[in-house]
Amino acid sequence: MNGNKTKPKIVVLTGAGISAESGLKTFRDNDGLWENHRVEDVATPEAFEQNPSLVYRFYNARRAQLQEDVVKPNAAHIALAKLEKALGERLMLVTQNVDDLHERGGSSSVYHMHGELLSARCAISQQSFHWRDSFDHTTKCPCCSRVTLRPDIVWFGEMPMYMDEIYNALSQSDVFIAIGTSGNVYPAAGFVQIAKECGAHTIEANLAPGATNALFDESLTGPASHIVPQWVDEIISKYAL
Numbered sequence: 524m525n526g527n528k529t530k531p532k533i534v535v536l537t538g539a540g541i542s543a544e545s546g547l548k549t550f551r552d553n554d555g556l557w558e559n560h561r562v563e564d565v566a567t568p569e570a571f572e573q574n575p576s577l578v579y580r581f582y583n584a585r586r587a588q589l590q591e592d593v594v595k596p597n598a599a600h601i602a603l604a605k606l607e608k609a610l611g612e613r614l615m616l617v618t619q620n621v622d623d624l625h626e627r628g629g630s631s632s633v634y635h636m637h638g639e640l641l642s643a644r645c646a647i648s649q650q651s652f653h654w655r656d657s658f659d660h661t662t663k664c665p666c667c668s669r670v671t672l673r674p675d676i677v678w679f680g681e682m683p684m685y686m687d688e689i690y691n692a693l694s695q696s697d698v699f700i701a702i703g704t705s706g707n708v709y710p711a712a713g714f715v716q717i718a719k720e721c722g723a724h725t726i727e728a729n730l731a732p733g734a735t736n737a738l739f740d741e742s743l744t745g746p747a748s749h750i751v752p753q754w755v756d757e758i759i760s761k762y763a764l
């Protein structure tokens with residue numbers, strides 16, 4: 524049996540593609556439109572200032588969709604939970620997804636760098652609250668009883684969460700894999716470069732090559748529900764985990 528010394532340090536980055544087979548649309552499906560609005564136009568602090576009811580409605584609809592019976596974790600989410608069991612803290616799972624499918628698939632440590640749908644944040648105290656129902660500009664905040672709740676989502680132009688922890692893990696990683704992400708949105712799209720410069724083996728797992736494909740050492744092509752469980756089993760057997 525291998526001891527901790529030979530276990531690799533792995534950073535996994537996931538994007539909307541890992542949840543596509545779970546019944547959630549990726550961002551850039553449907554030409555990136557929602558009710559004829561560009562998704563980028565509803566996911567900004569400016570949109571929230573100018574048209575808060577539109578922004579609340581957008582996230583209320585997505586929160587409700589996430590809780591529909593048909594939306595379930597798929598084999599890729601479940602395989603990453605298996606990898607967490609094998610690697611413990613040597614695995615960092617970072618997701619750009621705001622859904623909770625990694626958690627439902629069994630992962631206990633998930634870095635949601637773009638926030639979470641099932642959460643509401645007080646715009647004043649920045650405290651977050653687990654939230655399953657719809658909310659809007661009339662909903663009272665549990666911490667200050669004022670109407671200060673906003674979606675707990677990192678909008679375009681805002682700083683993603685956990686960046687120090689993520690850069691630290693990337694700099695120490697032996698393997699970096701990006702799963703189901705188009706490589707269009709920074710800083711996540713830049714993680715491959717950092718991991719590579721720090722000596723990691725870099726892998727892209729996607730249905731089709733993303734925008735940064737040329738930077739990866741290896742490509743796994745196909746639906747996440749097939750290629751991710753296969754890759755996890757290979758890692759487990761390669762390192763006798």
Ligand code: APR
Binds near residue numbers: 537552705746747
């Ligand atoms: N298996 C693997 N990959 C898939 C699958 C699948 N079944 N279905 C789609 N994909 C891939 C697509 O080929 C695409 O490269 O998933 C990727 C989805 O890309 P995007 O929709 O751009 O999603 P993502 O990269 O996660 O977006 C990043 O942009 O809109 C913002 O903040 C939002 O977190 C989001 C960020």
